[in-house]
Amino acid sequence: MNLKPRHIVLTSAFASALFLMPDDGKAAEWKVGMSSPQVKELQQLLKEKGFFTYPTATGYFGTITEQAVKAFQASVRLPVTGVVDDVTYAKLKEAAVYSTAEMKIGSRGNNVKVLQQNLKQLGYFKYPEITGYYGTITRDAVKRFQQNHGLPATGIADARTVQSIQNEVNRRPARIAQATVLTIGSKGTEVSKLQQNLKQLGYFTYPKITGYYGTVTADAVRQFQKRYRLPVTGKADGETLAKINEAIADSKPEPSAPKAAIRLTIGSTGSEVKKVQTKLKQLGYFTHPEITGYYGSITAEAVKQFQKSAGIKATGVVDAETYERLMGQAPQRKLNAIALVADAAELLGKPYVWGGETPQVGFDCSGFIVYLFKKQGISLPRTVATIWNVGTPVSAPSVGDIVFFATSGSGPSHAGIYIGNQQFIHSGSSTGVTISSLNNSYWKARYLGAKRY
Numbered sequence: 001m002n003l004k005p006r007h008i009v010l011t012s013a014f015a016s017a018l019f020l021m022p023d024d025g026k027a028a029e030w031k032v033g034m035s036s037p038q039v040k041e042l043q044q045l046l047k048e049k050g051f052f053t054y055p056t057a058t059g060y061f062g063t064i065t066e067q068a069v070k071a072f073q074a075s076v077r078l079p080v081t082g083v084v085d086d087v088t089y090a091k092l093k094e095a096a097v098y099s100t101a102e103m104k105i106g107s108r109g110n111n112v113k114v115l116q117q118n119l120k121q122l123g124y125f126k127y128p129e130i131t132g133y134y135g136t137i138t139r140d141a142v143k144r145f146q147q148n149h150g151l152p153a154t155g156i157a158d159a160r161t162v163q164s165i166q167n168e169v170n171r172r173p174a175r176i177a178q179a180t181v182l183t184i185g186s187k188g189t190e191v192s193k194l195q196q197n198l199k200q201l202g203y204f205t206y207p208k209i210t211g212y213y214g215t216v217t218a219d220a221v222r223q224f225q226k227r228y229r230l231p232v233t234g235k236a237d238g239e240t241l242a243k244i245n246e247a248i249a250d251s252k253p254e255p256s257a258p259k260a261a262i263r264l265t266i267g268s269t270g271s272e273v274k275k276v277q278t279k280l281k282q283l284g285y286f287t288h289p290e291i292t293g294y295y296g297s298i299t300a301e302a303v304k305q306f307q308k309s310a311g312i313k314a315t316g317v318v319d320a321e322t323y324e325r326l327m328g329q330a331p332q333r334k335l336n337a338i339a340l341v342a343d344a345a346e347l348l349g350k351p352y353v354w355g356g357e358t359p360q361v362g363f364d365c366s367g368f369i370v371y372l373f374k375k376q377g378i379s380l381p382r383t384v385a386t387i388w389n390v391g392t393p394v395s396a397p398s399v400g401d402i403v404f405f406a407t408s409g410s411g412p413s414h415a416g417i418y419i420g421n422q423q424f425i426h427s428g429s430s431t432g433v434t435i436s437s438l439n440n441s442y443w444k445a446r447y448l449g450a451k452r453y
Contacts, residue, residue: 030084034061042084045092046072048163051170071170103157105328107134115157118169119145120246127320128228128247135324182236186213194236197244198224264318268295276318279326280306284379284453287386309379335376335453337400344372344417344425350433365414368427369402372417378453388412391451402453403438405446412448 030039040059046052051068066082073080076091084092103112113132119125124141131138139155146153149164157165182191192211198204203220218234225232228243236244264273274293280286285302300316307314310325318326350362357367366384373380380387388404388411397403397418404412416426422438436443 030061031082032061032063032066035059039065042089042092043068049092049166049170051075075170102159103134103162104155105134105136105139108132112138115142115162115165118165122165122168127324129320131320131324133321133324136328137324181238182213182241183234184213184215184218187211191217194241194244195220197248201244201247264295264323265316266295266297266300269293273299276303276323276326281390284381284390287381287389289389335373335378335400337398340372340376340400340417341419341425343375344368344419344433347372347433348425348435350427352427352429352432363427363433364429365416365427368433369415369417373453380453384412384415387415388448388451391453394450394452397450398452400452401450403450404448405443406448407446414446418450 030036030042037059039061040057042061043052043054043057043059043065046065046068047054047057049072051072052065054064069084069088070080070082072092073082073088078088078091103115109132112134113130115134116125116127116130116132116138119138119141120130122145124145125138126141127137134157142157142161143153143155145151145165146155146161149168151161151164182194188211191213192209194213195204195206195209195211195217198217198220199209201224203223204217205220206216213236221236221240222232222234224230224244224247225234225240228247230240230243264276270293273295274291276295277286277288277291277293277299280299280302281291283306285305286299287302288298303318303322304314304316306326307316307322310322312322312325347359347363347368350359350368352364353362354364355367356362356364357371359371363371366382366387369387370380370382381390384404387402391402394401399418399420401418402415403418403424405414406412407414414426414428416424416436418424419435423435424438425433425435427433428436438444438447
């Protein structure tokens with residue numbers, strides 16, 4: 001095929017344009033001094049992410065664009081060159097895709113971790129750990145951010161919200177990253193401030209603030225780093241100082257121990273334990289009569305039961321995911337007494353079986369009650385004594401209340417469901433599921449009272 005020279009020139013120009021045009025995830029090296037439509041597209045991408053602050057995308061790669069590129073590269077941990085190579089361009093395109101993802105209750109993964117980290121940096125996400133699980137704490141943090149920035153306060157991290165959060169993060173100067181590392185031998189006001197903060201959090205135990213970074217200060221820093229899963233170096237680097245500042249901001253310190261404990265386990269004490277116990281009691285897992293604030297074997301067992309019901313590994317330890325899932329647990333449904341009694345009536349005649357809790361096998365007295373309340377969406381403990389402990393006392397029973405009896409010893413050992421007209425339905429050891437009267441001399445003499453759930 002013969003081409004005229006004019007056609008050859010046009011074809012070469014077209015090929016050059018194609019070479020300069022970025023394909024999916026690739027770019028020629030764009031840097032200061034260049035001017036093209038592709039640079040304009042680059043500026044628009046940077047502007048969407050909050051890095052390019054000039055009012056309009058000009059298509060000219062100047063110092064403003066270079067600074068925007070450097071800021072973006074730093075945010076995604078690329079070499080900070082200010083030059084847009086293939087890797088930088090691909091990351092920029094990835095970031096644009098990420099920003100469209102919607103996150104809400106139940107979401108989990110790296111995107112949620114990034115969201116939580118950004119919200120923590122802005123002071124909205126108060127939980128000590130980055131969990132990667134989008135629970136009620138994350139939702140509330142998103143909602144507060146939305147309210148403060150004129151966005152619809154849905155608690156859902158949609159593309160607009162994620163973008164707005166990222167923009168706010170990008171506007172904040174990274175002062176901590178440039179902080180001087182404090183280590184043994186350091187002295188001055190920065191050391192005094194560090195010691196004061198560590199003392200407030202319960203790590204620095206020396207009687208006085210000395211302003212000198214010695215072995216006592218280094219040990220306090222190590223303890224803090226260990227608690228917050230940072231590299232245990234004993235040096236107060238930028239990451240450690242940032243975490244200490246977060247802990248100070250997020251908690252009202254208690255003299256005996258740091259409030260911002262990440263994990264609650266046997267031996268833990270304080271307001272967070274009380275909060276967990278209260279929630280477990282509301283859900284029917286914590287059976288102790290009082291909220292103690294001490295994490296003992298009863299609390300650990302209640303946590304295990306909750307973890308089993310939530311499909312979490314049953315460790316008895318309140319880790320980050322357990323805490324979020326527990327605090328986000330929906331409140332129990334209100335009891336439908338009529339439906340409860342109707343369900344119970346269908347089981348009349350079922351045999352008494354010790355340990356039984358299904359219609360196929362039979363029921364013991366507490367298994368019968370637990371089964372019926374579970375159908376109502378209400379979780380009760382498994383034994384009569386523990387069911388008694390979590391109920392609200394009433395002076396006279398109403399339909400759907402549980403009535404208790406002392407059939408062996410002085411405490412509650414048998415129970416049934418009150419169905420009205422001084423009658424209750426229960427699974428008796430000699431009768432199976434049956435209806436009895438509170439006026440019967442045997443039950444009347446052993447009646448302890450009624451409780452509501």
